Amino acid sequence: MVTPSAERRPPCIVVIGVAGTGKTTMARLLARRLDLPFAEGDDFHSAADIAKMSAGTPLDDADRQPWLESIGRWLHEHEAEGTGAVVACSALRRRYRDTLRAACPSAFFLHLTADRAVLAERLLRRTGHFMPRSLLASQLATLEPLEPDERGAVLDATPPPETTADMAADLLRQL
Numbered sequence: 001m002v003t004p005s006a007e008r009r010p011p012c013i014v015v016i017g018v019a020g021t022g023k024t025t026m027a028r029l030l031a032r033r034l035d036l037p038f039a040e041g042d043d044f045h046s047a048a049d050i051a052k053m054s055a056g057t058p059l060d061d062a063d064r065q066p067w068l069e070s071i072g073r074w075l076h077e078h079e080a081e082g083t084g085a086v087v088a089c090s091a092l093r094r095r096y097r098d099t100l101r102a103a104c105p106s107a108f109f110l111h112l113t114a115d116r117a118v119l120a121e122r123l124l125r126r127t128g129h130f131m132p133r134s135l136l137a138s139q140l141a142t143l144e145p146l147e148p149d150e151r152g153a154v155l156d157a158t159p160p161p162e163t164t165a166d167m168a169a170d171l172l173r174q175l
């Protein structure tokens with residue numbers, strides 16, 4: 001009897017990291033390369049959250065909880081439908097990722113990193129975005145890197161986004 005081959009379901013990927021690492025840019029490219037649905041985490045923020053960040057005040061855990069839960073619901077739906085998904089979502093702290101994992105146990109976290117000076121420069125040059133460069137310090141202070149038991153990988157996001165997306169796609173195809 002032929003046993004059905006182990007079912008390979010498309011992955012649910014969360015591209016994480018501080019503001020300016022290029023999560024949105026890279027995650028969009030990755031979703032295209034892997035032919036997966038894409039979501040921008042910033043689109044799940046409440047108007048109050050956006051106003052708070054625009055005014056230069058970092059979000060706190062309580063602000064972020066409903067935001068993470070709504071992204072978790074989006075991931076959960078895609079995991080349940082078996083379509084896979086890619087979302088750009090800073091998910092800076094372990095407990096934020098725990099919230100996403102509770103909703104989507106198969107979530108794979110791709111942590112983008114770059115030097116502080118590179119990030120500051122990118123945020124300085126970026127136009128038409130609510131996130132002020134002044135919040136970079138709090139983003140870096142809040143960041144808790146992936147722990148060994150977390151499903152995920154760290155990628156250097158200093159090269160052009162296409163290069164990082166190629167590396168990410170290769171890595172994910174090997175999972």
Ligand SMILES: Nc1ncnc2c1ncn2[C@@H]1O[C@H](COP(=O)(O)OP(=O)(O)OP(=O)(O)O)[C@@H](O)[C@H]1O
Nearest residue numbers: 019020021022023024025122126131157159160161
């Ligand atoms: N690899 C890269 N090299 C140079 N510039 C980049 C790179 N990736 C993104 N950028 C630019 O840096 C800025 C930040 O990118 P992006 O908005 O994708 O980052 P982000 O991590 O999603 O930020 P945020 O969390 O604030 O939404 C944008 O102006 C983008 O064009």
Ligand SMILES: O=C(O)[C@H](O)[C@@H](O)[C@H](O)[C@H](O)CO
Nearest residue numbers: 018019042059064090091131
């Ligand atoms: O948790 C947070 O502090 C926020 O989600 C930020 O990460 C922003 O969404 C993003 O960086 C916008 O630029």
